Amino acid sequence: MNPVAAGPVADVVSAVLMLSGALSCLLGAIGLVRLPDLPARLQAATKPQTLGLSLILLGTALRVEVATAVTLVLVVLFQVITAPVISQLVGRAAYRSGGFPDGTLVVDELAEHLPTDAVVGDEPAAERDGRD
Amino acid sequence: MxxxxxxxxxxxxxxxxxxxxxxxxxxxxxxxxxxxxxxxxxxxxxxxxxxxxxxxxxxFRFPPAEAHLPVRPLRLLLLVGYLVYDMVVSGAEVSWQVLRYGPAARGAVFEVPLLSSSDRVVTVVANALSLSPGAMTLQIDHAHGLWFVYALGPRDGAGVERSRRRTMDMQRRVLAALGTPEELATAERLLAERGC
Incomplete structure (x- = not known):
């Protein structure tokens, strides 16, 4: 029942990992409040969260038994594999239902490429066509 | 089968x-x-x-995997290392956007040529980019070989070009690990044309 690592060095490494993880989660939360539109908030909500959770779990993994640590690493792995898929699906759905406001994009090269019948939502098609 | x-x-x-x-x-x-x-x-x-x-x-009968996916273990390891590095660096950049610009932050949706026709490589390319803070895959147009990406941060045309180059660079790294030599050569040529 020995932890993965012990001693003062392990304590410091573990603490640094967990604190930077918490900082990353905090910055993600601030981004969620401060950023102007859905796609930007989606970045703040998914990516720093993944990094933060990974760091916290790695910091924890140093302090627990090997068998438990391996499971925590597995949690990190699945988080890293699944989080991008979620952000992709939400982003795509938001784009197609008019969740990307006009004012916050510098360019939108996808608008010209989407067939008009692919755009759904309450926004009239004509209005969408006029978007740049 | x-x-x-x-x-x-x-x-x-x-x-x-x-x-x-x-x-x-x-x-x-x-x-x-x-x-x-x-x-x-x-x-x-x-x-x-x-x-x-x-x-x-x-x-669960998945479609049979494509026969030949060239896997270069060392490049794959480098790719994983780069993804970790990118998560930290891009994470800091997103945090900067949040703290410096906040409600005035801007983003862009731009297209990038998609160089691989393999479903698995395209999946890895799209996921690798979406893992990076501040960027995500919006749409993949297989028929025309186009990849539409949202990026947080660009404020003008130059910023968009910078994001486009970074996206191409991410694709080049994935192709270096999993792509065919021809796809990798095309990626390197396109990157050289854009001057970096």
């Missing part, structure tokens, strides 16, 4: 071997995850993992 079995080289092997061979990597991976879930490297968990892996692959 049927055309695989009728191919001249596969005739000598028994049928089940021809069916299992393309799945070996998937079985190894599922067994690995199973053993990690149990947390013990005992014979029982390994054998159990193989049984579960075969059952899962038998129950």
């Amino acid at each position: 049927s055309e695989r079995a009728s191919a001249p080289s596969a005739v000598r092997r028994p049928r089940w071997a021809a069916r299992v061979r393309p799945r070996v990597l998937e079985i190894v991976w599922l067994t690995f995850v199973w053993v990690l879930l149990w947390g013990t490297f005992s014979p029982l968990s390994i054998v159990g993992g193989v049984v579960v892996a075969v059952a899962v692959i038998g129950a």
Whole structure:
């Protein structure tokens, strides 16, 4: 029942990992409040969260038994594999239902490429066509 | 599977071997995850993992994997290292956007040529980018080989070009690990044309 690592060095490494993880989660939360539109908030909500959770779990993994640590690493792995898929699906759905406001994009090269019948939502098609 | 079995080289092997061979990597991976879930490297968990892996692959019929995916282990390792580095660096950049600009932050949706026709490579490319803070895949147009990306941060045309180059660079790194030599050469040529 020995932890993965012990001693003062392990304590410091573990603490640094967990604190930077918490900082990353905090910055993600601030981004969620401060950023102007859905796609930007989606970045703040998914990516720093993944990094933060990974760091916290790695910091924890140093302090627990090997068998438990391996499971925590597995949690990190699945988080890293699944989080991008979620952000992709939400982003795509938001784009197609008019969740990307006009004012916050510098360019939108996808608008010209989407067939008009692919755009759904309450926004009239004509209005969408006029978007740049 | 049927055309695989009728191919001249596969005739000598028994049928089940021809069916299992393309799945070996998937079985190894599922067994690995199973053993990690149990947390013990005992014979029982390994054998159990193989049984579960075969059952899962038998129950869910995925399309057969493409025959030749060139995998370069060293480049793959470098890619994983780069993804970790990118998560930290891009994470800091997103944080800067949040703290410096906040409600005035801007983003862009732009297109990038998609160089691979392999479903698996495209999946890895799209996921690798979406893992990076501040960027995500919005749409993939297989027919025209186009990849539409949202990026947080660009405030003008130059910023968009910078994001486009970074996206191309991410694609080049994935192709270096998993792509064919021709795809990698195209990626490097396109990057050189854009001057970086």
